[in-house]
Structures are given as structure tokens and as C-alpha cells.
Amino acid sequence: MNPLADDRFRKAGTSRSFTAAARTRAGLRTVEEHELPDLAGLDMEIFAGDAYPYFVLRQLFDVHGDRLKVVDDGSELCGYVLVATRQGGNRSWILGLGTRKRCRGLGYGRRLMAEAVRMCAADGVHEVRLTVDPANTAAVQLYESFGFARDHHRDDYFGPGESRLIMTLTLARPTPDRQPP
Numbered sequence: 001m002n003p004l005a006d007d008r009f010r011k012a013g014t015s016r017s018f019t020a021a022a023r024t025r026a027g028l029r030t031v032e033e034h035e036l037p038d039l040a041g042l043d044m045e046i047f048a049g050d051a052y053p054y055f056v057l058r059q060l061f062d063v064h065g066d067r068l069k070v071v072d073d074g075s076e077l078c079g080y081v082l083v084a085t086r087q088g089g090n091r092s093w094i095l096g097l098g099t100r101k102r103c104r105g106l107g108y109g110r111r112l113m114a115e116a117v118r119m120c121a122a123d124g125v126h127e128v129r130l131t132v133d134p135a136n137t138a139a140v141q142l143y144e145s146f147g148f149a150r151d152h153h154r155d156d157y158f159g160p161g162e163s164r165l166i167m168t169l170t171l172a173r174p175t176p177d178r179q180p181p
């Protein structure tokens with residue numbers, strides 16, 4: 001049992017059986033166009049003032065919609081991850097990852113990250129990058145558990161006072177199938 005999940009859900013007054021049932025029901029899938037308003041609401045709940053303006057989210061969907069995955073627990077969208085791959089396919093960026101407060105500690109963040117890394121590996125990407133607030137311990141720990149390394153620190157990355165840690169994961173290049181003798 002994940003102790004974080006256990007503790008947070010007891011605090012929220014939610015029974016373990018409900019939690020386990022919700023977790024079992026939760027599905028991970030590609031977001032659909034009609035869900036964009038829900039996704040914008042989710043993004044706003046998670047990131048508040050740093051949420052994407054709706055028109056940006058809309059266009060991210062237009063360009064990277066097949067790499068925009070959500071976890072849905074049957075009642076609403078609980079979290080999302082967005083991956084963008086640069087032209088040439090060598091490097092991907094994880095542009096967004098988050099789960100709503102009531103859904104945290106249930107393994108959804110880890111599932112979304114696992115899917116992001118899986119997609120990058122399947123696309124033959126060599127390097128995955130992301131930025132994170134260095135004070136965001138939960139996210140940094142999650143990324144490190146996937147093998148992301150602290151690459152470098154950039155002052156004012158997202159504007160004055162918005163420094164970010166750049167983290168990098170190097171993926172093994174797929175080995176070519178061995179030819180039969």
C-alpha cells in the first residue's frame with residue numbers, strides 16, 4: 001500500500017474500499033476533442049495561474065492530441081500528461097503532467113508518466129526532457145524514479161523569478177532485430 005495514498009485519503013475521509021474501487025476503474029486514454037473544456041478545467045484546478053489559456057490548449061491538442069493522455073476515474077478527468085516530440089524524432093519534451101488534488105497519491109501520476117515514457121520509447125526517441133520547479137519535491141521524486149537526471153538549472157526560465165530545473169532521461173536506442181543466419 002502506498003503510504004502517501006493511504007494517509008491522504010484517510011485525511012479526506014474517503015474509505016479504502018472506495019479508493020481501491022476508483023483506482024481499479026480508472027482508465028488511461030487519449031483525450032477526445034469534446035473533452036477540451038473538461039481538460040481546461042482540470043488544468044486550471046492543477047496549475048491555477050500557470051494553466052494554459054484555452055486557445056493554447058486547443059492548439060496543443062491540434063498538434064499533439066495523440067500524445068495528450070488522460071486518466072479518467074469514471075466520474076471525471078483526474079489527470080493528464082502531454083508529450084511533444086521535436087521534428088526528427090530524437091528528443092521529446094513532457095510539456096505538462098498533473099493530477100487533481102483529490103486524485104493524488106493513487107498512482108495516477110506514475111501511470112501517466114509511465115505512458116509518456118512508453119510512447120517516447122515506442123517512437124524511438126533518444127532523449128526526454130522536462131522542466132520542473134526545483135522546490136516541487138513530489139514531481140522531482142517522481143521523475144527521478146523514472147531515471148530522469150537533474151541536467152541543469154535555468155534562472156528566469158518562465159520569466160522573472162520563475163526558475164526551473166531541466167531534467168533529462170536518456171532512452172536506449174532500439175537494437176536492430178538480429179538477422180537469421
Ligand SMILES: CC(C)(COP(=O)(O)OP(=O)(O)OC[C@H]1O[C@@H](n2cnc3c(N)ncnc32)[C@H](O)[C@@H]1OP(=O)(O)O)[C@@H](O)C(=O)NCCC(=O)NCCS
Nearest residue numbers: 097098099104105106107108109110131132138139141142
Ligand atoms: C506531481 C504529481 C503529478 C504526482 O501525482 P500523483 O497522482 O500524486 O502521483 P502518484 O500517486 O502516482 O505518486 C507517484 C510518485 O510521486 C511522488 N510523490 C507523490 N506525492 C508526493 C508527496 N506528497 N511527497 C513526495 N513525493 C510524492 C512519489 O515519488 C510517488 O512515488 P510512489 O508511487 O512510490 O508513491 C501531483 O502531485 C501533481 O499534479 N502536482 C501538481 C502539478 C505538478 O506539480 N506537476 C508537475 C509539474 S513539472
